[in-house]
Amino acid sequence: MKKTVLFALGIFVFLGIENSFGWGQKGHDIVAYVAQCNLKKGVRKKVVKALDGHTLMYYSSWMDNIRAFPEYAHTSTWHYANVDEGYTYETMPKEPAGDVYTALTEVIEKLRDRKNLPDSLENQYLRYLIHLVGDLHCPMHAGRKSDLGGNLLKIKWFGNDTNIHSVWDTALIESVRKWSYTEWRDNIDILPKEAKAELAAGTPLDWLNETVNICKQIYMEVEEGENYSWDYMYFNFPLLELQLQKAGYRLASLLNDIYS
Numbered sequence: 001m002k003k004t005v006l007f008a009l010g011i012f013v014f015l016g017i018e019n020s021f022g023w024g025q026k027g028h029d030i031v032a033y034v035a036q037c038n039l040k041k042g043v044r045k046k047v048v049k050a051l052d053g054h055t056l057m058y059y060s061s062w063m064d065n066i067r068a069f070p071e072y073a074h075t076s077t078w079h080y081a082n083v084d085e086g087y088t089y090e091t092m093p094k095e096p097a098g099d100v101y102t103a104l105t106e107v108i109e110k111l112r113d114r115k116n117l118p119d120s121l122e123n124q125y126l127r128y129l130i131h132l133v134g135d136l137h138c139p140m141h142a143g144r145k146s147d148l149g150g151n152l153l154k155i156k157w158f159g160n161d162t163n164i165h166s167v168w169d170t171a172l173i174e175s176v177r178k179w180s181y182t183e184w185r186d187n188i189d190i191l192p193k194e195a196k197a198e199l200a201a202g203t204p205l206d207w208l209n210e211t212v213n214i215c216k217q218i219y220m221e222v223e224e225g226e227n228y229s230w231d232y233m234y235f236n237f238p239l240l241e242l243q244l245q246k247a248g249y250r251l252a253s254l255l256n257d258i259y260s
Contacts, residue, residue, distance in 0.1 A: 022079050022141055023134050026170075026173060026180075027134065027173050027244065028064075029057045029181035030185060031244060032055070032251070033182065033184075034244065034245065034247075034248025034249065034251075034252070035130075035248045035255065036055060037252075038189070038249060040256050040260065042259075042260070043255055043259040043260060050119070052123060056130050056251075059127040059131075060131060060134065062127045062130075063079070074098075075128075077095045077099055078097075078103035078135075079135045080100055080135065080141040081099035081141070081142055082143060083142055083215070089209060092145075100135050100141060100208070101136070101204060101205065103128065104129070107129050111125050111126065111129065111258050133251040134247050136208055136211060136247070137207065137211060137243045137244075137250075138168065139211060139215055139218055140165040140168045141211065142208060142212040143165065143215050143219075144219070148165070150163060150168070150215075151165045153165070153222065154225065155222060155223075155226055155228055156226070156227040157171050157175075157227075157229070158227075158229045168218070172236065172240055175233055176233050188244060189248070191245070199250070200246075202250075211243075
């Protein structure tokens with residue numbers, strides 16, 4: 001009986017964690033691969049060395065995979081920054097354990113001072129950075145606290161029960177194209193150098209506020225219980241593509257700046 005209860009509890013915890021993930025693995029891999037392909041040659045060499053010879057994609061979903069471990073429990077709120085209706089990020093009461101913006105800011109500061117970090121911590125902060133930049137650009141990760149970032153906003157996706165958070169995390173990206181993450185990068189990382197620099201501009205706070213505004217628009221266009229499919233996918237594909245591009249170019253820009 002005890003084993004059954006523990007098993008059921010484990011499934012419940014797992015599902016709860018899954019529903020609050022950022023981009024699915026493919027989304028994070030796309031962001032990481034776009035970034036890696038836009039690193040300066042010398043920077044890429046330093047970053048891969050700091051990651052023990054691994055690519056950015058190798059660790060792109062690492063933060064999601066370790067969330068259930070007690071030693072990483074403090075990072076559970078680092079994947080999002082809730083902003084309720086009527087608030088801005090600046091006026092919204094802050095999460096005491098930190099959010100995606102405060103965590104990213106701290107990680108950037110630590111990596112800029114990496115000469116004073118042991119190799120193991122530099123490696124860990126790099127893993128955080130790769131993931132946090134992705135989550136910062138995942139639209140519903142700046143959603144309302146009142147509905148858990150859209151997790152409680154129930155809709156149907158091609159007739160199947162889900163919520164708007166999950167649609168933007170995984171369903172939309174998996175539905176719109178059947179590409180691998182390398183094929184995604186081949187098709188969206190096609191901008192001229194000047195356009196990439198323009199998308200990469202700004203600060204992490206600017207980027208978060210962009211995501212907050214995207215969330216507001218998503219809420220305006222979605223009604224609870226409605227079925228969404230081809231039309232929603234078609235009209236939101238350009239936004240999805242843009243967020244992946246921005247995240248990849250901005251991650252590359254941060255790493256190029258930190259490691260140059």
